[in-house]
Every structure is written in C-alpha cells, then in structure tokens.
Amino acid sequence: MKKVVYFAGSLILGTLIACNGKKNANQEQTSEEASNEVAVSYSTSLKAAETDTLNLPVDADGYITIFDGETFNGWRGYGKDHVPSKWTIEDGCIKFNGTGGGEAQEADGGDLIFAHKFKNFELELEWKISKGGNSGILYLAQEVTSTDKDGKEIIEPIYISAPEYQILDNANHPDAKLGKDNNRQSASLYDMIPAVPQNAKPFGEWNTAKIMVYKGTVVHGQNGENVLEYHLWTPQWTEMLQNSKFSEEKWPLAFSLLNNCGGENHEGFIGLQDHGDDVWYRNIRVKVLD
Numbered sequence: 001m002k003k004v005v006y007f008a009g010s011l012i013l014g015t016l017i018a019c020n021g022k023k024n025a026n027q028e029q030t031s032e033e034a035s036n037e038v039a040v041s042y043s044t045s046l047k048a049a050e051t052d053t054l055n056l057p058v059d060a061d062g063y064i065t066i067f068d069g070e071t072f073n074g075w076r077g078y079g080k081d082h083v084p085s086k087w088t089i090e091d092g093c094i095k096f097n098g099t100g101g102g103e104a105q106e107a108d109g110g111d112l113i114f115a116h117k118f119k120n121f122e123l124e125l126e127w128k129i130s131k132g133g134n135s136g137i138l139y140l141a142q143e144v145t146s147t148d149k150d151g152k153e154i155i156e157p158i159y160i161s162a163p164e165y166q167i168l169d170n171a172n173h174p175d176a177k178l179g180k181d182n183n184r185q186s187a188s189l190y191d192m193i194p195a196v197p198q199n200a201k202p203f204g205e206w207n208t209a210k211i212m213v214y215k216g217t218v219v220h221g222q223n224g225e226n227v228l229e230y231h232l233w234t235p236q237w238t239e240m241l242q243n244s245k246f247s248e249e250k251w252p253l254a255f256s257l258l259n260n261c262g263g264e265n266h267e268g269f270i271g272l273q274d275h276g277d278d279v280w281y282r283n284i285r286v287k288v289l290d
Contacts, residue, residue, distance in 0.1 A: 119267035133277035140268035195227035
C-alpha cells in the first residue's frame with residue numbers, strides 16, 4: 001500500500017472545552033425502519049453543560065493529554081451527563097468492565113466520549129483487549145437525536161455518524177473473519193478498509209494507535225506503521241459507504257450522516273466503544289492541527 005506520513009501542524013494554544021460505534025452484523029436498518037425516523041438533529045439537551053474552564057497539560061511535542069490517568073476530567077457517557085459506572089480507572093488506564101454480553105448490554109454502560117469536538121488533529125493512545133474482545137475508537141462523532149414512529153425522542157448510536165478505528169482480538173473474535181478482505185480486523189476502518197499490514201499484538205498485550213484527520217485526509221496507524229489512508233467527503237468516500245453495511249439502501253440515516261461526517265463544521269467527538277468486552281486505554285493525547 002502507499003505509505004503516508006502524518007501531517008505536522010502547529011498547536012492551537014488555549015483552553016479546551018470540557019465538556020461510546022457499535023457494530024452488529026445482524027443489526028442492519030431497513031428503509032422502512034428508517035422512514036420512521038424524522039426530525040434528525042444534533043443534540044444539545046442530552047449532555048451536561050459544557051464549560052471552558054478545563055485546563056489541560058501540553059507536552060513538549062505539542063500534544064494535549066486528555067486523560068490524566070487518575071480522573072475522568074473532561075469525559076462523559078455518549079448522550080449522558082455522567083460517566084457510566086461500567087467505565088472505571090484502573091492502574092492509570094480507562095477500562096470498560098464487560099461481561100461478554102455483547103454491545104451496549106451492560107447496566108449503566110454505553111460509549112464514552114471526551115466532550116470537546118476536534119476538527120483537524122492527531123490522536124495517539126495505547127490499548128489492549130481481552131481474549132475474544134471487541135471495541136473501537138470513534139472520531140468526528142455527533143450526538144444525534146431523532147423521533148421514532150410514536151413521536152418519542154431517541155438518541156441514535158454513536159457509530160451512525162462516526163468512522164470507527166476497529167479494536168479487536170483478531171485471533172479469537174468472529175468479526176475478524178466477517179466483512180470483506182479483513183476490513184473488520186484491528187485498526188481497520190470498520191467494514192470499509194482493511195489495515196495493511198495487520199500488525200496487531202495478541203490479546204492482553206499493549207498496542208499503539210494513531211489517527212490523523214486533516215482537511216478530509218484520514219490516516220490510521222498501528223504499532224508504529226501507517227496501515228491505511230482515505231479521504232472524506234469525496235466520491236470515493238461515498239462509494240465506500242455504498243459498499244458497506246452503512247449503504248443508502250441498507251441504512252439510509254447512517255449513510256446520510258456518515259457521508260457528511262463531522263456535520264456542517266466537519267468536527268466531532270472522540271469516543272471509546274462499549275461492545276460488552278473488557279478493554280483498556282491509556283496515554284491518550286491529541287495534537288490540534290491548523
């Protein structure tokens with residue numbers, strides 16, 4: 001594959017605003033179901049009041065540490081005003097405590113987001129997964145609400161609006177053999193582009209992840225190598241969506257949101273996925289790019 005380098009950029013200095021995609025191969029929305037969803041909007045009511053008083057450290061390389069290893073300062077549940085109790089801090093790591101019951105099956109679970117929207121950025125972190133585990137890193141995510149056929153407001157799942165960097169135990173989770181050309185294995189753009197080379201370490205071992213988003217160009221890195229590149233908001237991006245589980249025919253709402261992911265301002269939240277399995281994240285930092 002074509003090798004790319006991460007863009008460097010100057011840090012936008014200043015105080016950040018303080019403020020989980022799930023996937024299920026058997027859960028694809030039909031056109032009839034989608035027709036019951038109307039009045040789609042970006043939620044402002046479901047989240048806690050956001051504040052500009054959070055001061056975060058910046059290291060010598062220009063990275064902002066968004067998890068201090070001790071507190072959930074700046075984090076909350078997706079569509080919630082608190083951190084769900086299934087997310088804990090353990091030995092300097094953010095941990096999701098699963099029971100293997102599948103995605104979003106845990107009491108007071110759900111995805112976790114850092115509640116500040118990023119536009120052009122580099123994200124770096126470390127992760128490890130349990131045996132047979134599944135999770136993901138979402139980016140450019142929105143909190144999207146709609147109304148169902150009974151007029152009830154619902155919060156749409158995070159993966160309906162956000163690309164996903166797959167986190168997976170490739171050797172033991174069945175999703176590794178689904179999709180096409182290994183595009184559901186670790187570091188892949190979930191269900192669209194496989195990570196090449198596939199260099200994930202076995203379950204229980206730490207991996208490094210890097211995601212760069214810069215004016216529509218996106219690069220996934222894993223364990224020191226760039227493993228894929230793609231370009232948002234292009235005909236090629238639309239074609240990839242049409243060939244995935246998020247196609248206009250299979251899931252019109254997801255297709256519409258992902259085709260313009262990041263919304264009008266092309267920015268969004270960084271999220272960590274509750275897929276029902278134990279997963280750990282640490283050393284989470286972001287560099288804001290001009």
